[in-house]
Amino acid sequence: MISQFFVLSPRGDTIISRDYRGDVPRGTAEIFFRQVKFWKGGQEDAPPVFNIDGVNYLHVKVNGLLFVATTRANVSPALILELLQRIARIIKDYCGILSEDSMRKNFVLVYELLDEIIDMGYAQSTSTESLKAYVFNEPIQLDVQKLPNLGAASIFMNPGKRVPGTAVTKSVVSNDPSGKKREEVFVDIIERVSVTFNASGYIQNSEIDGTIQMKSYLSGTPEIRLALNEDLAIGKEFGGTGDLGMVLLDDCNFHESVRLDSFDVDRTLVLAPPDGEFPVMNYRMTQEFKPPFRVFPHVEEAGPFKAEVVVRVRGEFPSNSVANNVVVRIPLPKGTQRVSCEQEPGAVGQSTDFKEATKLVEWTVKKFPGNSEHVLRVKLTLAQERNANLKKETGPINMTFTIPMYNASRLQVRYLQILKKSKAYNPYRWVRYVTHANSYVTRL
Amino acid sequence: MSGHDSKYFTTTKKGEIHELKEELNSQFKDKKKDAVKKVIAAMTVGKDVSMLFTDVVNCMQTENLELKKLVYLYLINYAKSQPDLAILAVNTFVKDSQDPNPLIRALAVRTMGCIRVDKITEYLCDPLQKCLKDDDPYVRKTAAICVAKLFDINPELVEDRGFLETLKDLISDSNPMVVANAVAALSEIQESTTKLIFDLNSNVLFKLLAALNECTEWGQVFILDSLSRYKAKDARDAESIVERVTPRLQHANCAVVLSSVKVIMQQLELITSTDVVRNLMKKMAPPLVTLLSAEPEIQYVALRNINLIVQKRPTILAHEIKVFFCKYNDPIYVKLEKLEIMIKLASDRNIDQVLLEFKEYATEVDVDFVRKAVRAIGRCAIKLERAAERCINVLLDLIKIKVNYVVQEAIIVIKDIFRRYPNTYESIIATLCESLDTLDEPEAKASMIWIIGEYADRIDNADELLESFLETFPEEPAQVQLQLLTAAVKLFLKKPTEGPQQMIQVVLNNATQETDNPDLRDRAYVYWRLLSTDPEAAKDVVLAEKPVISDDSNQLDPSLLDELLGNISTLSSVYHKPPEVFVSRTKVVPLRDEEELEVESGPEESSGPAPPVQGLPTPTGLPKPAPVNDLLGDLMGLDVNSDGGPAPASPAARTAPPKPILLQASAAQGLQISGQMVRKNGQIFYDLTFDNQGTVPLDGFMIQFNKNTFGLAAGSPLQLPTIAPGSSAATELPMIPLQNLPPPGTPLAATLQVAVKNNQQPVWYFADKLPLQAVFLEDGRIERGQFLETWKSLPDSNEVLKELKDTVIPNVDILLEKLNASNAFFIARRLLKETNQDVLYLSVKLPPNLPLLVELTFAVGDPGVKVAVKTSSTEYAPLFFDAIDELIKSI
Incomplete structure (x- = not known):
């Protein structure tokens, strides 16, 4: 059971603070923040669970904000961490966006929510849908115009784990200023790809973590039928390497609103989506798949104090998709003194940045169409005569990227059917795909 | 609504309170509501707005739910500081609890429960009773939690009003939310009392299993955690529970998954069919792995739990090692946990893959992680004999990169590999020696020196290598000095030539003077004497074969592991510590008068018989007789002068049981010394008997004590008559504490090293156990109130626990008498009715002024005494455990 809950800003200011049991003294927010800030001399991230003087502190970081719970009991930490994530999501559902500003503007609403979500430290109601019946404050939305550009691309900017992936910034409870509520439902297939290439360019390890995320603005919570690939197999006992074109998941789990009656037969999920954003299904896949990018690094020695690192990156996804914000990070040898980066002729929307302290070159390509290739030559000067291990000291190269309307697993939503009697009822349905890089590493 | 709530934070001017007061009493609803919001805003930023209590409470009677909730929020915060005014709100609460709107009824009960004011609780009972049986499930589920709130404030009231019974009935409620909250409330109440309240019989079990499928995710966790307390009757019972729980592994909520794993792991113990077990493990593996796709915070919790699970059932994830490979963007706390599990899962089959990974990690940026990765390679070498050579090759590759901290870490682990596989890999020593001058960390230096000493005969220039370290001998840290000393001796024994001989002289001089x-x-003295008396014996001792080591770092003791497995998905499983170590006891059941037992303190003499005597701790330390006179000058200091002192030996007529023998006659030319430390009338005495079994009369006895933890020194010269052959003499030597303290920072030791000499024989050395009970101070008794206060004021990290497994307490009264006589003072006693155990609270004081608070938990007549010590200097705890064990055993 939770004794206290608080939300701290990145600077350590208390934005929200609620005491549920009165068995932990005040001042814990300061103690907590000092610990987290100076964990191992400020060198390392503090673990999410620790104990100071008999008080257990559990926290998660969401959008730079720290959601913290304290307790004295031997509780389930997974429950509390899940709950903290959930609280963040509910606040986002209500306020449209989750930020220090939006929480300060809506603090009365947040307190009202917290009273319904937790009673005496025990989790109660955490679905945005059911909370609507008990919460009366109206959210005050931030001026969306003032937010950074929310073009199509930014929809997929969220690098978080399973946390909100859609960038629909309107509250699920408040009414449109026009007075009319737009009937729509968003289904996002968000995949986070991890690939490790070994020095010979072979795939050493690969994995996809995927989530089917739904955000519903439909009135009257109609039932929805969501059909996935029919050739979807789950569990390793199905054997096979997937060469028959099957999509083979290692494991998956489902939101509690999902009914799986016909899942085994025709791979359809039936659910009455509650308001708010939630994961319909999480899945994990280690079956071989075509990695969207390949990196070909090459280290050339050019004299005793000079070397050149050439990095060629190929996009191996269909040419009708475009990857956004591709960042390639190239760690250089520790003895590197000066660096000059040479982009290919005619390069547009590319930039490079050398981080002196960490000897890291960051190469950004704003738009990277599928089936194309970019090259960067990094010329470096060494402080000392190079030794034989120049190559070993370079890399591993890692990449981050976002590819909208592409998914590596080939898991697909065949159709999204809204089961409502009236024929005139035809709400907007959005099915979107996006692939993020999680840990995308090329070793040298 | 107009504008943004954040505007409420802006008013900070002086007349603010006055202004707010006016607005709160406004007749316009909107203005009122705005004012309350401003008050709440001020409250949350820590401003004191308690003076507005009456004005805010006056806003309570409203139909507007939004406003009502705000007022309640305020009330919860300030009621405690204004208990008299809080009564003003009671009427509205009682009225609200009968409101036709279920939301208002629930709100009233919920809020009343949060106002922790005694006077209010009386008024809470009637509404609570009604609400527990309300038609609306929202009200019932709120009321269920409220029972736990009330129990926390006033447990008697809850029992008297029969709320516990009603709560138990709610387990069968039609609404799963109500069931979940009833389970949560009952579990909490059960935890704070020793009475059996929440009995998990098969009837309750059935109801819980039925509610499990319907509940919210959080309710499922409450229920699963309760289920884990259920002891299945047999394998079939266990299987049927597991069958109902297994589908929960498919839940998207990681807490549900982990709690299900806990239940399944527990029932697995009972299931006998290997097929069923294998099948279940197969089912558990994918969901466990999927936990690693969650947010990093949850991954951390999952990894700490998986660490425990694979220790118990190593096969479960044997084929999944790849999922534990570190991602470059994993936070450091996740990476370090993954590393641990990779080592645990490493096998001959996957070691090549694992080594490739470790090698990559060893070139990353984060120094701490790199070090751990290098160490991991060494631990795999020690664990997997057939892979040892491959591990060494990887380490050599890493050394060649010449990154300083990698090299040092590699040398430290290679030393361990040499210990594990002696005389196998010396060929690489040359490579190691190349890095000799770059070593600057004590542990790495010490490791390298150990290697040189151990293989001194195979390294041609071993003497030169060691000599290079010797120049800085006085400045080196103790760890390095000790290794240098031993390595020099090894070198000398293996190559007794001129060079090493000179070196050993220098080292011994340095190390002794x-x-x-x-x-x-x-x-150094031990070596010196060994070398000067019997070099062959020195060889036997110093070059003795060492026992084989295994990688047991981070391996948990099986009994602790089992306890932790029972606590899967709790904080205990994340810290890898049993709950009682960190769960604070703010809710220790108050000591009841009728359960107390007061014992008169009597100034009786303590005469504890025979504490077992231990020899010197190191095998190399057993002294052999040898006339090394210069040692006497050093160790004896020569300030104790025995000449001319009168020698009235105290009569040895006491009918005490035989004292432990400290020095055997066979080892000391016929002189046998027995004795023990005792405490009498507030003074410590060393009760010694000297028995001359030799052939010549002995006289001129002197005694000296080495520096020791309590600084005990002789309070007067040793007064003994001439002892004729075949006779003995006894004396009680007064001892004074805090005279002979070791330098600060020296670790505590339970040994007292003693030197005795006489005019006829060489110096004899022996070690006695330093019984902590001998230094318990007379004025260690403290008041009960002060005891409680001190106990509470000390953080839990200052509490140390130990279970004396075989110790039996046959009779409490005798024990208390004994303890009291030994200056361990009785504070209070209580009975744990449920387990029929006694809990005794004692206080003890160590010189100069260190109180120890003690809790003993045991069942009379049964083996096993749990000892908890709380004190500001916990390093004394191990000594205390020995002392209390001896005291108990002596009754």
């Missing part, structure tokens, strides 16, 4: 470190000095 130029140091304050008793460990170093003692070890």
Whole structure:
């Protein structure tokens, strides 16, 4: 059971603070923040669970904000961490966006929510849908115009784990200023790809973590039928390497609103989506798949104090998709003194940045169409005569990227059917795909 | 609504309170509501707005739910500081609890429960009773939690009003939310009392299993955690529970998954069919792995739990090692946990893959992680004999990169590999020696020196190598000095030529005369005497074959592991510590008068018989007789003068049981010394008997004590008559504490090193156990109130626990008498009715002024006494455990 809950800003200011049991003294927010800030001399991230003087502190970081719970009991930490994530999501559902500003503007609403979500430290109601019946404050939305550009691309900017992936910034409870509520439902297939290439360019390890995320603005919570690939197999006992074109998941789990009656037969999920954003299904896949990018690094020695690192990156996804914000990070040898980066002729929307302290070159390509290739030559000067291990000291190269309307697993939503009697009822349905890089590493 | 709530934070001017007061009393609803919001805003930023209590409470009677909730929020915060005014709100609460709107009824009960004011609780009972049986499930589920709130404030009231019974009935409620909250409330109440309240019989079990499928995710966790307390009757019972729980592994909520794993792991113990077990493990593996796709915070919790699970059932994830490979963007706390599990899962089959990974990690940026990765390679070498050579090759590759901290870490683990596989990999020593001058960390230096000493005969220039370290001997840290000393001796024994001989002289001189470190000095003396008396024996001792080591770092003791497995998905499983170590006891059941037992303190004499005597701790330390006279000058200090002193030996007529023998006659030319430390009338005495079994009369006895933890020194010269052959003499030597303290920072030791000499024989050395009970101070008794206060004021990290497994307490009264006589003072006693155990609270004081608070938990007549010590200097705890064990055993 939770004794206290608080939300701290990145600077350590208390934005929200609620005491549920009165068995932990005040001042814990300061103690907590000092610990987290100076964990191992400020060198390392503090673990999410620790104990100071008999008080257990559990926290998660969401959008730079720290959601913290304290307790004295031997509780389930997974429950509390899940709950903290959930609280963040509910606040986002209500306020449209989750930020220090939006929480300060809506603090009365947040307190009202917290009273319904937790009673005496025990989790109660955490679905945005059911909370609507008990919460009366109206959210005050931030001026969306003032937010950074929310073009199509930014929809997929969220690098978080399973946390909100859609960038629909309107509250699920408040009414449109026009007075009319737009009937729509968003289904996002968000995949986070991890690939490790070994020095010979072979795939050493690969994995996809995927989530089917739904955000519903439909009135009257109609039932929805969501059909996935029919050739979807789950569990390793199905054997096979997937060469028959099957999509083979290692494991998956489902939101509690999902009914799986016909899942085994025709791979359809039936659910009455509650308001708010939630994961319909999480899945994990280690079956071989075509990695969207390949990196070909090459280290050339050019004299005793000079070397050149050439990095060629190929996009191996269909040419009708475009990857956004591709960042390639190239760690250089520790003895590197000066660096000059040479982009290919005619390069547009590319930039490079050398981080002196960490000897890291960051190469950004704003738009990277599928089936194309970019090259960067990094010329470096060494402080000392190079030794034989120049190559070993370079890399591993890692990449981050976002590819909208592409998914590596080939898991697909065949159709999204809204089961409502009236024929005139035809709400907007959005099915979107996006692939993020999680840990995308090329070793040298 | 107009504008943004954040505007409420802006008013900070002076007349603010006055202004707010006016607005709160406004007749316009909107203005009122705005004012309350401003008050709440001020409250949350820590401003004191308690003076507005009456004005805010006046806003309570409203139909507007939004406003009502705001007022309640305020009330919860300030009621405690204004208990008299809080009564003003009671009427509205009681009225609200009968409102036709279920939301208002629930709100009233919920809020009343949060106002922790005694006077209010009386008024809470009637509404609570009604609400527990309300038609609306929202009200019932709120009321269920409210029972736990009330129990926390006033447990008697809850029992008297029969709320516990009603709560138990709610387990069968039609609404799963109500069931979940009833389970949560009952579990909490059960935890704070020793009475059996929440009995998990098969009837309750059935109801819980039925509710499990319907509940919210959080309710499922409450229920699963309760289920884990259920002891299945047999394998079939266990299987049927597991069958109902297994589908929960498919839940998207990680807490549900982990709690299900806990239940399944527990029932697995009972299931006998290997097929069923294998099948279940197969089912558990994918969901466990999927936990690693969650947010990093949850991954961390999952990894700490998986660490425990694979220790118990190593096969479960044997084929999944790849999922534990570190991602470059994993936070460091996740990476370090993954590393641990990779080592645990490493096998001959996957070691090549694992080594490739470790090698990559060893070139990353984060120094701490790199070090752990290098160490991991060494631990795999020690674990997997057939892979040892491959591990060494990887380490050599890493050394060649010449990154300083990698090299040092590699040398440290290679030393361990040499210990594990002696005489196998010396060929790489040459490569190691290339890095000799770059070593600057004590542990790495010490490791390298150990390697040189161990293989001194195979390294041609071993003497040169060691000599290079010797120049800085006095400045080296103790760890390095000790290794240098031992390595020099090994070198000398293996190559007794001129060079090493000179070196050993220098080292021994340095280590005996130029140091304050008793460990170093003692070890040097031991070597010196060994070498000067019997070099062959020295060889046997110093070059003895060492026992084989295994990688047991981070391996948990099986009994602790089992306890932790029972606590899967709790904080205990994340810290890898049993709950009682960190769960604070703010809710210790108050000591009841009728359960107390007061014992008169009597100034009786304590005469504890026979504490077992231990020899010197190191095998190399057993002294052999040898006339090394210069040692006497050093160790004896020569300030104790025995000449002319009168020698009225105290009569040895006491009918005490035989004292432990400290020095055997066979080892000391016929002189046998027995004795023990006792405490009498507030003074410590060393009760010694000297027995001359030799052939010549002995006289001129002197005694000296080495520096020791309590600084005990002789309070007067040893007064003994001439002892004729075949006779004995006894004396009680007064001892004074805090005279002879070791340098600060020296670790505590339970040994007292003693030197005795006489005019006829060489110096005899022996070690006695330093019984902590001998230094318990007379004025250690403290008041009960002060005891409680001190107990509470000390953080839990200052509490140390130990279970004396075989110790039996046959009778409490005798024990208390004994303890009291030994200055361990009785504070209070209570009975744990449920387990029929006694809990005793004692206080003890150590010199100069260190109170120890003690809790003993045991069942009379049964083996096993749990001892908890709380004190500001916990390093005394191990000594205390021995002392209390001896005291108990002596009754």
